[in-house]
Each structure stands twice: as C-alpha cells, then as structure tokens.
Amino acid sequence: MKRKQGLTGFLHFLGAVAAAVLLGSCSPGTAKQAKNTGFKPGELWLDTDSVHINAHGGGILFFNNTYYWFGEFKTAGVAGNTAQFGVSCYSSTDLYNWQNEGIALEVSDQPGSDIEKGCVIERPKVIYNQQTGKFVLWFHLELKGQGYAAARTAVAVADRVTGPYTFVKSLRPNQGQWPLGYPDELKTKKYADKLEWWTPEWYQAIDEGLFLQRDLEGGQMSRDMQLFVDDDCKAYHIHSSEDNLTLHISELTDDYQGFTGKYSRIFPAGHNEAPALFKHNGTYYLMASGCTGWEPNAARLFRASSIWGPWEALGNPCVGADAGLTFHSQSTYIVPVQGKKDAFIYMGDRWTPKNPIDGRYIWLPIQFENDLPVIRWHDAWDLSVFID
Known part of the structure; x- marks a missing residue:
C-alpha cells in the first residue's frame, strides 16, 4: 500500500500480506498480476499487486480520467466486521485493473473517538466539490461497542482524492426538521405506548411517522447510505432510516459537508436498505x-x-x-x-x-x-x- 509511514504503515502492510495468504493469492511483490481484460463476478479479484481487492460496500468516484474505488477494509474472522484499519482506496483507468492506493481514512487509536478502532464503518462514498476543491467522504458509522444503536452518518474531507482524509464529525441527519410534504396533523398525532411490532396497526403507525416523531429531536437514523451529485452539482445523501423501514433522500449543503434540512421519505414502512x-x-x-x-x-x-x-x-x-x-x-x-x-x-x-x-x-x-x-x-x- 502507498503512504506507509511508521507503525501504522507497517500494520497496513501486514494486513495486505495476511489478505493474500488467507485468500490463497500471491504476497505483494512476489509476482505481478496478469492484466485483467474483463470481469468475472464472484471470483477472486486481484489488484495489481496480486492481492484480492479489499474495498467492500464501496463506491466509485471518476476524477481526472481515473476511477477511484473506496470501500471497507476488512480483516479475517468475525472481528473483521468492525473497522480495524479504515476506508481503503484503489485506482483504475479501465475498471478491470486496480492499484492499491492505501488507507484513505484511518481509524483512530484514541479511546472515545467516534472512529475509534473497533467501530463500524460501512458503505463509504466520496464525491468531489468543485467550489471548494475538497474531496468529501461520507459513511455509515456505528460507535464502538454499541452494536447498531448509534445509526449515524459521518463525514471526512481531503485535498487529494486518495487522501489522507480528515474526520470532521458524525451525526444523525435533519435534526428537528420534518420531511417535505409531511402533514401537519401527523406532527402531533399520539400513538399507543406499546404497539406490537409487525402488526397492521404498527405498520400503519410507521407509515404515518411513528419513528420519524421519535427521532425528530436528535436527528433521523442513518445506516446504509449512498451519495449522488446531480447535473446542477447539488448533492444528496440517500440512507436507510427509521430502523431500516424507510429510505430518506437528504439535500447536502453547498460544501457537501452537512445537511440543509430538506429531505423526503421514500416508501415509508417499505423495509428497504442498500440504496x-x-x-x-x-x-x-x-x-x-x-x-x-x-x-x-x-x-x-x-x-x-x-x-x-x-x-x-x-x-x-x-x-x-x-x-x-x-x-x-x-x-x-x-x-x-x-x-x-x-x-x-x-x-x-x-x-x-x-x-x-x-x-x-x-x-x-x-x-x-x-x-x-x-x-x-x-x-x-x-x-x-x-x-x-
């Protein structure tokens, strides 16, 4: 990997070697991967160092005639479902052959940090802001030791596409804001304290906004997520919210680093994720x-x-x-x-x-x-x- 510095860089190198050994591919430097000329879905996909690409739940940014693939850097065993290193980055000019650009966003060794090693980082996506010249990374974040209770999104920024990215903040989106077109009569509607989950009455309450009301003050839940930049350079954050029952589309601020408070709900109670x-x-x-x-x-x-x-x-x-x-x-x-x-x-x-x-x-x-x-x-x- 690139940008290997000190102990952190050495650990990243060991992680790459471990990946190669565990997956039966060649260790970095022992052989160059033969050039790919197409896609073979589901098979091992080796990078230019002959190591299986490690960029799960990822997304692609096309910048200056090059594709950049950002994803979750995983490790072996169930502990690999938590973030041990951070967000990885690969580059390609043809979509077949990918060069490892290293860890774009590193987890923190500082206890209590939102991105402390052992947190959950999922579905990282990067977009480029033409006004500020910054690369903006958003991802789904769960705090260390809290399972999936935090349901936050987080943002980091960089001056170079491959990083390093600097962590800015984590939050729940649209704090104190109602979605577009939400009826006034539902904003104050009262529901039974203990509606039984998965019943028709419960689904109706979810559709109307039971969880929307519950989370209004602290911000709406955000798990699986996606970024999209439209033709007019407006950017949007699409995420699974309301306990994964409703998708939200939220407008980002002009610098792409926050929320304007304008958002909509898609198919409430539809139980959709992975947008x-x-x-x-x-x-x-x-x-x-x-x-x-x-x-x-x-x-x-x-x-x-x-x-x-x-x-x-x-x-x-x-x-x-x-x-x-x-x-x-x-x-x-x-x-x-x-x-x-x-x-x-x-x-x-x-x-x-x-x-x-x-x-x-x-x-x-x-x-x-x-x-x-x-x-x-x-x-x-x-x-x-x-x-x-």
Missing part, C-alpha cells in the same frame, strides 16, 4: 434491497422524474436464475461508464460475515429494455457489451 441511485435520460432510478441481514434477497427498483418523487416501484430488475437473490449479492453502487452510451454497472457485494475479508464483488452490466434497467448474470463479460 444505489443513478440517473438516465433525465429519469432517476433507485435500487435497493430488502432487510434480511447478511443474507441476499430480491433487489427492488424505483423510478421518479424528480429526485424528490413521487417514486414508482418497478419490482426486481434482475432476470434469470438466482434473480430472486440478486445473484447472491446486495447493491452498493451503480457505476456510470465513461465514454459509453447508456452504460451503467451494477456494483454489489457477496457478503461473508464469518470471514469478511473473503467477501466477493458482483459487477454486472445494466441494460435498458423498453426503457427499464435489466440485470442478467454473466460468468464473464467486458465493456464491449455497451455501445460506444
């Missing part, structure tokens, strides 16, 4: 999954002519064998392919929570049929499937 938003021919598409823990389920696709909605449910965009399990994966990002017409790649994770370092990547082409995105399985494929 991945993209735009095609003026239409917004949002992929998500159901909530079944680490186990895969059927993908869900939504469509809208405005990012604020209304959103239309389109069903599962996957077709073929194992489509009902999203080909044993969960969405994390949709990659627009530069220089290709109508070219987008579904970017998913095949989770292995007992040994998270061995998680695999499922990248598949999105093709448009009757103006709808469709995803089919390919054992192997390359970018020639798209029109130049």
Whole structure:
C-alpha cells in the first residue's frame, strides 16, 4: 500500500500480506498480476499487486480520467466486521485493473473517538466539490461497542482524492426538521405506548411517522447510505432510516459537508436498505434491497422524474436464475461508464460475515429494455457489451 509511514504503515502492510495468504493469492511483490481484460463476478479479484481487492460496500468516484474505488477494509474472522484499519482506496483507468492506493481514512487509536478502532464503518462514498476543491467522504458509522444503536452518518474531507482524509464529525441527519410534504396533523398525532411490532396497526403507525416523531429531536437514523451529485452539482445523501423501514433522500449543503434540512421519505414502512441511485435520460432510478441481514434477497427498483418523487416501484430488475437473490449479492453502487452510451454497472457485494475479508464483488452490466434497467448474470463479460 502507498503512504506507509511508521507503525501504522507497517500494520497496513501486514494486513495486505495476511489478505493474500488467507485468500490463497500471491504476497505483494512476489509476482505481478496478469492484466485483467474483463470481469468475472464472484471470483477472486486481484489488484495489481496480486492481492484480492479489499474495498467492500464501496463506491466509485471518476476524477481526472481515473476511477477511484473506496470501500471497507476488512480483516479475517468475525472481528473483521468492525473497522480495524479504515476506508481503503484503489485506482483504475479501465475498471478491470486496480492499484492499491492505501488507507484513505484511518481509524483512530484514541479511546472515545467516534472512529475509534473497533467501530463500524460501512458503505463509504466520496464525491468531489468543485467550489471548494475538497474531496468529501461520507459513511455509515456505528460507535464502538454499541452494536447498531448509534445509526449515524459521518463525514471526512481531503485535498487529494486518495487522501489522507480528515474526520470532521458524525451525526444523525435533519435534526428537528420534518420531511417535505409531511402533514401537519401527523406532527402531533399520539400513538399507543406499546404497539406490537409487525402488526397492521404498527405498520400503519410507521407509515404515518411513528419513528420519524421519535427521532425528530436528535436527528433521523442513518445506516446504509449512498451519495449522488446531480447535473446542477447539488448533492444528496440517500440512507436507510427509521430502523431500516424507510429510505430518506437528504439535500447536502453547498460544501457537501452537512445537511440543509430538506429531505423526503421514500416508501415509508417499505423495509428497504442498500440504496444505489443513478440517473438516465433525465429519469432517476433507485435500487435497493430488502432487510434480511447478511443474507441476499430480491433487489427492488424505483423510478421518479424528480429526485424528490413521487417514486414508482418497478419490482426486481434482475432476470434469470438466482434473480430472486440478486445473484447472491446486495447493491452498493451503480457505476456510470465513461465514454459509453447508456452504460451503467451494477456494483454489489457477496457478503461473508464469518470471514469478511473473503467477501466477493458482483459487477454486472445494466441494460435498458423498453426503457427499464435489466440485470442478467454473466460468468464473464467486458465493456464491449455497451455501445460506444
């Protein structure tokens, strides 16, 4: 890895070597990886140092003719489900071959830090702010030792795309703010103290905003998340909220480092997570999954002519064998392919929570049929499937 300095850098190097040994690939420096000429979903994906890429739950930033892949740096064993190193970064000019750029955001050794080693860092995404010249990293954060109770999002910034990123803050979004179009009569509606979960009465209360009310003062929960920068350079933070029952789309401030307080709810009580938003021919598409823990389920696709909605449910965009399990994966990002017409790649994770370092990547082409995105399985494929 690059930027290895002192003990921290040495530990990062050891982590890379351990990854190579555990996954049966060559140790860094013993052999150069043969150049990839396509994608093989679900197989080991070796970087240019012949080590399995370690960037789970990730996202892509295209900057200065180069793709940058940011993701969760995992380690072996169940402890690897917590952040032991931080957020990793890789670079590529062709999407096939990736160079390890090191740890972009390091966890802290300081006890009590929001990003203390052993916290949970998930689904990191980076966007570039043209006004400030800063690279802005957001991620889902759970505080060390608190399970998934904190339900925060966090932001870090850097002057260089590969980092190092400086942690700024963590928070729950939209503190004290009601979503767009929320009826006044529901803002003060009272609910029974102990509604039984999963009953029709409980679902109705969730739909109306039971958890929205509960979290208003401290800010809304934020877990699985995504960033999206629109054509007008407005940026949005899309996240699973209300105990993973409702997706929120929140507008970011002009510097991309905070929330304006403007946000909307998508399909309240719909139980959606793993959002991945993209735009095609003026239409917004949002992929998500159901909530079944680490186990895969059927993908869900939504469509809208405005990012604020209304959103239309389109069903599962996957077709073929194992489509009902999203080909044993969960969405994390949709990659627009530069220089290709109508070219987008579904970017998913095949989770292995007992040994998270061995998680695999499922990248598949999105093709448009009757103006709808469709995803089919390919054992192997390359970018020639798209029109130049």
